[in-house]
Amino acid sequence: MIECAEVIHKGDDSGNEMTVRFRLPSGLEIIGLPTKNIYGGHWDLGPTWNYVVQSDRPFLVDAGRFGQGKKLVAMMEETGITAADLEFVLISHSHEDHDGGLSELVDSTRLKVRAHKIYDHLIRRYPAKSPAGNKKNFPAKCWHCPMPESFYSQNCLGYHDVLQGLEIDPIGDGQNDIGPDICAYHLPGHSPDCLAVRLGEEAIIVGDTILPDISPWPTRLSLFDDVAAVIKPHYPDAAAIFGLRRYILSLKKLIEIAQDYAGLVVLPAHRFYYNGHWNPVDLESRAKELLAHHIARCGAIIEILSTGPKTAEKIAAAHFEERLLEGFGSMMAANEIVSHCELLIESGDLAPLNGNVYASTGGMRFETYINNLSVD
Numbered sequence: 486m487i488e489c490a491e492v493i494h495k496g497d498d499s500g501n502e503m504t505v506r507f508r509l510p511s512g513l514e515i516i517g518l519p520t521k522n523i524y525g526g527h528w529d530l531g532p533t534w535n536y537v538v539q540s541d542r543p544f545l546v547d548a549g550r551f552g553q554g555k556k557l558v559a560m561m562e563e564t565g566i567t568a569a570d571l572e573f574v575l576i577s578h579s580h581e582d583h584d585g586g587l588s589e590l591v592d593s594t595r596l597k598v599r600a601h602k603i604y605d606h607l608i609r610r611y612p613a614k615s616p617a618g619n620k621k622n623f624p625a626k627c628w629h630c631p632m633p634e635s636f637y638s639q640n641c642l643g644y645h646d647v648l649q650g651l652e653i654d655p656i657g658d659g660q661n662d663i664g665p666d667i668c669a670y671h672l673p674g675h676s677p678d679c680l681a682v683r684l685g686e687e688a689i690i691v692g693d694t695i696l697p698d699i700s701p702w703p704t705r706l707s708l709f710d711d712v713a714a715v716i717k718p719h720y721p722d723a724a725a726i727f728g729l730r731r732y733i734l735s736l737k738k739l740i741e742i743a744q745d746y747a748g749l750v751v752l753p754a755h756r757f758y759y760n761g762h763w764n765p766v767d768l769e770s771r772a773k774e775l776l777a778h779h780i781a782r783c784g785a786i787i788e789i790l791s792t793g794p795k796t797a798e799k800i801a802a803a804h805f806e807e808r809l810l811e812g813f814g815s816m817m818a819a820n821e822i823v824s825h826c827e828l829l830i831e832s833g834d835l836a837p838l839n840g841n842v843y844a845s846t847g848g849m850r851f852e853t854y855i856n857n858l859s860v861d
């Protein structure tokens with residue numbers, strides 16, 4: 486059990502629909518509201534942890550996945566908070582398990598929405614700029630989505646319709662005060678628009694940038710190409726907002742924050758409570774663990790390529806356990822490998838060959854390269 490946590494409503498073993506009050510020494514209260522997620526199987530993330538921060542101007546962070554907006558409002562009301570008490574809802578990043586419930590939430594509450602400014606670009610439709618095929622009806626953030634039409638027409642279209650009419654109060658790059666002693670940090674990498682929110686010297690809401698138990702998925706640098714028509718005028722350099730290198734820089738920024746504010750309570754967006762127990766997170770040591778994890782994965786890829794050049798899919802098949810490669814898993818695994826290969830090309834340890842094939846250069850510079858990356 487986390488020391489400052491008081492469970493108001495007991496959920497299931499994964500934490501679905503539990504409600505928790507976190508009481509910090511200053512008296513600040515945060516309510517944790519984990520709503521159901523659909524991404525199950527061997528890649529199960531567990532529910533999305535949304536949080537109400539009961540500061541002088543209370544606000545909500547995240548809205549759960551599509552279909553969970555009303556449930557979230559009901560869970561909030563059970564703890565005595567109504568939407569009318571809130572100043573705004575802040576979206577930690579544009580993934581559907583965090584903003585999917587936004588349409589329902591805003592429809593029923595008229596809450597003001599705050600998010601990083603890239604979010605505002607990504608949720609819009611650009612029929613003249615979208616890729617060929619069925620993507621015309623979809624906002625830029627979905628152009629890379631490899632899900633089949635049968636999935637997304639059933640699961641996503643309704644929510645995108647409402648997002649088109651939303652007005653977003655944008656939050657800029659770097660760090661920005663969004664309330665008295667409340668600071669939002671732009672920490673791209675897992676998604677180009679990721680935010681973390683520090684609550685004074687006591688707590689930090691980290692979205693998916695740091696998770697207990699599982700390592701967050703880094704974007705591929707090449708995802709930039711899909712949305713370049715929309716994003717490039719604002720961010721000409723892909724590496725500023727996409728890729729494993731950018732994710733690593735965000736982890737390093739979190740280490741810096743942890744050192745500046747010792748003892749921050751970390752409020753992650755998944756797996757805070759899972760398999761019947763709490764997973765408390767120490768910001769600095771978890772960020773360092775994740776750095777070590779990515780260094781180890783780079784090493785494993787070089788090792789796999791020692792027997793000759795391979796495609797990302799072949800590397801994934803050699804690296805991941807078979808059960809993780811079932812269904813959508815193979816796609817996620819290949820993405821993970823590509824993001825590491827992109828970094829290994831930068832460090833000089835890999836060379837890209839034609840047809841999505843990678844070859845080892847015989848170099849082993851990645852660890853020094855990663856360790857030397859600096860935040861500023």
Ligand SMILES: [Zn+2]
Pocket residue numbers: 578580675676693
């Ligand atoms: Zn995410």
Ligand SMILES: [Zn+2]
Pocket residue numbers: 530533580582583693754755
């Ligand atoms: Zn998530």
